[in-house]
Amino acid sequence: MKLFAPEYYKSFRCIADKCRHSCCIGWEIDIDPDTVDVYKALKNGYGGEILKSIDFDNTPHFRLAENERCPHLASNGLCRIICELGDEYLCDICREHPRFYNYTSNGLEVGVGMSCEEACRIILTSEGYRVVELEDDGEDYTPDDFDAVSYRDRVYSILSESAPYKDRLQMLYEEFYISPSQLSDDEWRSVIDSLEYLNESHRDLFRFYSSDTVTDEKYEKYLERALAYFVFRHCGSALDYDGFRASLGFALFCERLLSSLASTGADDIYGLARIISEELEYSEDNTWDIVNLFNTAL
Ligand code: SF4
Incomplete structure (x- = not known):
C-alpha cells in the first residue's frame, strides 16, 4: 500500500520546549496496551515514576498534574520519558501526535x-x-469504489487558478454547489453557540463569524492554504459524492470562520487557525455536527 x-509534511519537527501551546498540557493521554506492558516491565529508575503516574481505571492514561500538565513534562518544556529513556518509550499517541x-x-x-x-x-x-x-510497502490495497481524491484534485485545480481569491471561492461553489452561505450568519451563530469548547472564551470569539467573502488581501494566501489543509484532511476519505460535498462544506466553513476572525485582531492568523483546528477538528462531535448540517442541506 x-x-x-x-x-x-516532511519538514515537520516538534519544537518541544519552544512550543507555547504544548500538546502535553490539557489532554489526558491514553496509553496503548503494548506500551503499558513496556512500562510495567520497567521496574527500576524512571519506570517507577511512569507507573505511579498512570491511572489504570478504564483506559490507562497519564494522570494530569498541576495546571493540567502531563506529569512527565519537565519545567524546561522537555519530555522526561524521552530524556530519561528515549523516544522509543513513548506511547503511540505521544509518538504520533500531531x-x-x-x-x-x-x-x-x-x-x-x-x-x-x-x-x-x-x-x-x-x-x-x-x-x-x-x-x-508493497501490500495490496483495495479501495472503496468512490474516488474522492479525484474530486479533491479538482478543488486544488480551482484553487490554483490565477483568478482573484474571491472568484475562486465562487468557482468552487459553481462546481460543487456547496457553501457556508447556505445558512444565514444568524443560523451559524446559533450552531456556534451549541458546540462544545475546550476554552469557553472561544465560543464568544467564534460568534464573530460572517459568511462575507470580502477578505483583507493580506490574509488571502493564508486562508487559501488553510482551506487546502482542511480539504486534504476531511475530503479525501469521503465514501460518496454527498459525503465529499458535506466535508467540503465543513472545510469552507472553517475557512470563512478564519477569515472572519482575522479581522477581529484577537490573535494573529496562525493563532486563530490553530484555535479553529483545536476546537472544531479535534472535537469529533463538533466536526460531525457541522458536516451533518451540510449533509442535511444538500
Ligand atoms: S507536537 Fe506538541 S509540543 Fe510539539 S510543536 Fe506540536 S503542539 Fe508543540
Whole structure:
C-alpha cells in the first residue's frame, strides 16, 4: 500500500520546549496496551515514576498534574520519558501526535494537524497543494469504489487558478454547489453557540463569524492554504459524492470562520487557525455536527 502526504509534511519537527501551546498540557493521554506492558516491565529508575503516574481505571492514561500538565513534562518544556529513556518509550499517541491518517482511493494518507502550532506554521507558510508519495510497502490495497481524491484534485485545480481569491471561492461553489452561505450568519451563530469548547472564551470569539467573502488581501494566501489543509484532511476519505460535498462544506466553513476572525485582531492568523483546528477538528462531535448540517442541506 502506498503512503501519501502533503509536500510540506516532511519538514515537520516538534519544537518541544519552544512550543507555547504544548500538546502535553490539557489532554489526558491514553496509553496503548503494548506500551503499558513496556512500562510495567520497567521496574527500576524512571519506570517507577511512569507507573505511579498512570491511572489504570478504564483506559490507562497519564494522570494530569498541576495546571493540567502531563506529569512527565519537565519545567524546561522537555519530555522526561524521552530524556530519561528515549523516544522509543513513548506511547503511540505521544509518538504520533500531531499526525493523522486517512484511507483514500489511492492508499493511506498522513498529514499533520493544524492544532499543533509548529504544524500550523508550516501549513500556512507552504506554497502549493502537491500530495506526494512517501513510500510503498508493497501490500495490496483495495479501495472503496468512490474516488474522492479525484474530486479533491479538482478543488486544488480551482484553487490554483490565477483568478482573484474571491472568484475562486465562487468557482468552487459553481462546481460543487456547496457553501457556508447556505445558512444565514444568524443560523451559524446559533450552531456556534451549541458546540462544545475546550476554552469557553472561544465560543464568544467564534460568534464573530460572517459568511462575507470580502477578505483583507493580506490574509488571502493564508486562508487559501488553510482551506487546502482542511480539504486534504476531511475530503479525501469521503465514501460518496454527498459525503465529499458535506466535508467540503465543513472545510469552507472553517475557512470563512478564519477569515472572519482575522479581522477581529484577537490573535494573529496562525493563532486563530490553530484555535479553529483545536476546537472544531479535534472535537469529533463538533466536526460531525457541522458536516451533518451540510449533509442535511444538500
Ligand atoms: S503542539 Fe506540536 S510543536 Fe508543540 S509540543 Fe506538541 S507536537 Fe510539539
